[in-house]
Amino acid sequence: MEQENQDLKSEINSIKLEEKLQINSNNNLNDDNNNKTLISQEEFNQQVKNNVGKLIMANLDLSGLEMSDMILNEPLFENSILNQVNLSSSIIHDGNFAGSVITNADLTNGDFTGSNFKNVKFSHSNLSNSKFSGCNLIGCDFTNSILTNCNFTNSNLSDSNLSDADLSNSKFENA
16 A cells, blocks of 8 residues: 555656646747756656656756766757756767756766757866767857867867867867
């Protein structure tokens, strides 16, 4: 009986989160960053746990979340705020982060192969030892970020701002 109550409670919380995400998706497609719905660590973990296909977390405020060691294929984080997130040691292939703000974040030792980061603001973030092969990095702002030992092979960095970024030992073949 107690297990059934726990399962029912979990299902209700999942439905509430799905409704919250759907409402936010419908209402905030073109809103600025100040109108994003803030998602808690618990809500994020629940969405990842219940995720069967692509993880869709677009147009949300995911600031401060612990997202390290994640393995995701084709997640959608488009136009989201990811300030002070920890994405270290994550493997995220073919993700879409276009238009997002990822500042003061930890993306160390990650693999983001084939992802779309068009017009993302990465300022003051640590991306050391990460792989960005075949990524769309057009118009990104890497101001004051740490990009040591990164792999940008076959990536497009056109119109990106690398001012005061540490690019030591990074690879830019065919970039």
